Structures are given as C-alpha cells and as structure tokens.
Amino acid sequence: MTVSYPAVAPIVLLSLSNVFMTFAWYGHLKHKGAALFTVILISWGIAFFEYCLAVPANRIGHQVYSAAQLKTIQEVITLTIFVGFSTFYLKETVSLNTVIGFVFIAVGAAFVFRG
Structure with missing residues (x-):
C-alpha cells in the first residue's frame, strides 16, 4: 500500500499549524498580567504562521479529501494537540469526562470517512 503526498502532507501541515494556533489561542493564559x-497582537503574529501551514494543507489535501474530511x-x-498543550x-x-467527550468526537469524526 503506497501513501501519496497529497494524503499525508495535509496531516503533517495541519498538525504543525495546530501547534501554532493552540499557542495563539491559549498560550497567553500563562501570562495573565500582559495587557x-x-x-x-502577539496572537495574531503567531496565527500568521498557522495560516501559512493550514492554507497549503487544505489546498494540497483537497486533491484526495473532501472539505468535510x-x-x-x-x-x-x-x-489531540490541545490535550498535550493543556x-x-x-x-x-x-x-476523564474530557477524554470521554473527545473520544465521542473522534467516533463522530470516523463517520465522516465512512463510504
């Protein structure tokens, strides 16, 4: 079984983009004293790099995945990244309730990929 670049690249790029976005959205919670x-402004700067990865991920990925996928x-x-980050x-x-909730979301996600 051969895995194609358009199938794998979006997963890698979206994973990297999510690291940036998670820091942009939640990283400031450790710095509550900052204005x-x-x-x-810092979050926007971080989000720029997220977009630089997410946009190509979706452009490349749309060759093999639907927009919903x-x-x-x-x-x-x-x-997944949020759990590690938090x-x-x-x-x-x-x-445990959070983990169970995320598992239910993952199960729901699996249905998007069914035939």
Missing part, C-alpha cells in the same frame, strides 16, 4: 491588546482531520488534530504547557489535568 490584552499586547496579547492580541479536511475539517474533520483538523478538528481531531486540534483536540497538560504539558498549562499544567492542567485532563479529566
């Missing part, structure tokens, strides 16, 4: 306007891939990646960067505990 909101400053945090917004690309969005589903992105959401599952987002949840655990290791924010030092927050991920509850």
